[in-house]
Amino acid sequence: MPPRVLIVPGNGCTPIEQCNWYAWLANELRERGCEVVLTSMPDPHRARESIWLPFIRDVMKCDRDTVVVGHSSGAEAAMRLAESTEFLGMLLVSACVTDLGDASERASGYYNRPWEYEKMKANVKWIVQFGAPGALNMVK
Known part of the structure; x- marks a missing residue:
């Protein structure tokens, strides 16, 4: 049975x-039998963790049978969610682990503490990272 997929965008x-590429990916996955959740996020310009994580978990219904595709700020949201929530898989596109000196990224709340990679790996069965070589060396 194909997984349920949540697409979490960048801010x-x-x-x-x-x-x-969000609508394109959603259509491709649906053609392959996946249930896809592609919905505009609350607080789309700041992408605050305090708003996005409950929305992903409770409204988009992230659970153990879910794959989360996160892009940019959506990738950071997926990573923080994986620290405390079990789900099937995580596909990260252009993730980063610092605010890159950007005030709006800093305001999101994702970067104010260390990343808990071991918890992510324990809670998610598989993780795929797309980005520049060496950009995020989470899985060793």
Whole structure:
């Protein structure tokens, strides 16, 4: 049975269906039998952790049978969610582990403490990272 997939965008992506590659991926996955959740996020420009994580968990319904595809700020949200929530898989696109000196990224709340990689690996069965070589060396 194909997994249920949540697509979590980067900040500023609204309406989500018109941004980046999200609608294309949703259509490709649906053609392969996946249930896909592609919905505009609350607080789309700041992508605050305090708003996005409960939304992903409770409204988008992330659970043990879910794959989360996170892009940019959505990847950081997926990583923080994986520290405390069990789910099937995590596909990270252009993730980062610092605010890169950007005030709006800093305001999101994802970067104010160390990343708990061991918890992520314990809670998620598989993790795939797309990005520049060496950008994030989470799985050793």
